[in-house]
Amino acid sequence: MSWRDVIGRLFKHSEPVPAERPLVSCETSPELERKLDHLEHKLDEIRPNTAFSKELAKFGFLARARNPQDPKQLSGYAQVYSQFGEDGYIQEIFSRIGEGGRTFLEFGIEDGTQNTTRFLLERGWSGVWVEGSEAFATRAAETFHDFIEAGQLQIIHGFVTAENVNSLLDQNGIAAGFDLMSVDLDQNTSHVWRRLNRTARVACVEYNASLPPYFAVEVPYDPARTWDGSNHYGASLKTLEDIGRGHGMHLVGCDYPGVNAYFVHADETADKFLEPFTSERHYEPPRYNALDYIGHPPPRDARRWMDVEDPERS
Known part of the structure; x- marks a missing residue:
């Protein structure tokens, strides 16, 4: 869904505006259209950079986890x-x-x-x-x-x-x-x-x-x-x-x-x-937003896991 769609839905479901304060819809406002186009363009630039940065952070994290110094x-x-x-x-x-x-x-x-x-x-x-x-x-x-x-x-x-x-x-x-x-x-x-x-x-x-x-x-x-x-x-x-x-x-x-x-x-x-x-x-510096969840999402309901005994480890 684009930002234009979001704005349109907000206008569609909003409360009626009094007659003395007419609402200019996004479809009939060239200035709003221009701003939305600019915003969508900026978001298109940001999304791949953000995703790339997170992938780099994830790659670095997993590489270090597999090969500690x-x-x-x-x-x-x-x-x-x-x-x-x-x-x-x-x-x-x-x-x-x-x-x-x-x-x-x-x-x-x-x-x-x-x-x-x-x-x-x-x-x-x-x-x-x-x-x-x-x-x-x-x-x-x-x-x-x-x-x-x-x-x-x-x-x-x-x-x-x-x-x-x-x-x-x-x-x-x-x-x-x-x-x-x-x-x-x-x-x-x-x-x-x-x-x-x-x-x-x-x-x-x-x-x-x-x-x-x-x-x-x-x-x-x-x-x-x-x-x-x-x-x-x-x-x-x-x-x-x-x-x-x-x-x-x-x-x-x-x-x-x-x-x-x-x-x-x-x-x-x-x-x-x-x-x-x-x-x-x-010490590790703050990287709070560097990693998304790795793997499939967890279930919300409670589950159980069963440990498997290995005869060679016992």
């Missing part, structure tokens, strides 16, 4: 459900250290269809989702009803702050430790993670890639403040490196789009990940 470098190999390929990075980490008890705790899931741990859940993991939006939490509970009924998933609705995060988990009987923890709370991610008293073998934490990785900085804490869509949110990667160290974890990598940082408990990093475990070494 160092075998210990963290590279994403899959994108099943998660928006920025978290599935692949998490799967690669656990392929190196083992899946353990296969439990997770995730903050900020929206409706659960494109979050970090959905693939793990559908592969048989169990865990807890915490979501601040009642509408999202309700939708997730409807979509993943069977997993909840089976005792595999617990969804907690609650607006998380640094002050209430631990009591919220305590009140819902949440365990003290998990194999994977994911924290994506936009504005106050670093403040909440700093205060969180639950432990994990692996953590996936959102960082602000707009901030240089060489120094520790974060937004001032305001429990009532939410992200406004600007780059004033969260914390620098150096800040998360320091917080992670306080939790006994090492920074082992970041995803290619520059959205999440990945941490592994210090007891499990030896000879498995690229050192030094610093923000300067593992």
Whole structure:
């Protein structure tokens, strides 16, 4: 559909205009026709350039993932459900250290269809989702009803702050430790993670890639403040490196789009990940719009995956 068609539909379905304010239709306005033609021409120029740029970015990403400079470098190999390929990075980490008890705790899931741990859940993991939006939490509970009924998933609705995060988990009987923890709370991610008293073998934490990785900085804490869509949110990667160290974890990598940082408990990093475990070494710049979804789109309804045992690996 062209822009001319869009404008025409808007005029067709709009409310009647009073007689004292006659409407000049797009078909009878040479000036509007000229502007629409110019706009369509510009869009025709932009579309192939945008598509080409995204294809180049995708090619570079996949090439680097298949041929990392160092075998210990963290590279994403899959994108099943998660928006920025978290599935692949998490799967690669656990392929190196083992899946353990296969439990997770995730903050900020929206409706659960494109979050970090959905693939793990559908592969048989169990865990807890915490979501601040009642509408999202309700939708997730409807979509993943069977997993909840089976005792595999617990969804907690609650607006998380640094002050209430631990009591919220305590009140819902949440365990003290998990194999994977994911924290994506936009504005106050670093403040909440700093205060969180639950432990994990692996953590996936959102960082602000707009901030240089060489120094520790974060937004001032305001429990009532939410992200406004600007780059004033969260914390620098150096800040998360320091917080992670306080939790006994090492920074082992970041995803290619520059959205999440990945941490592994210090007891499990030896000879498995690229050192030094610093923000300067593992920082990735923001490439939020560089990649479209790779592969077929995921289903909206909940599904299940079955792990296949290989006798040669056991």
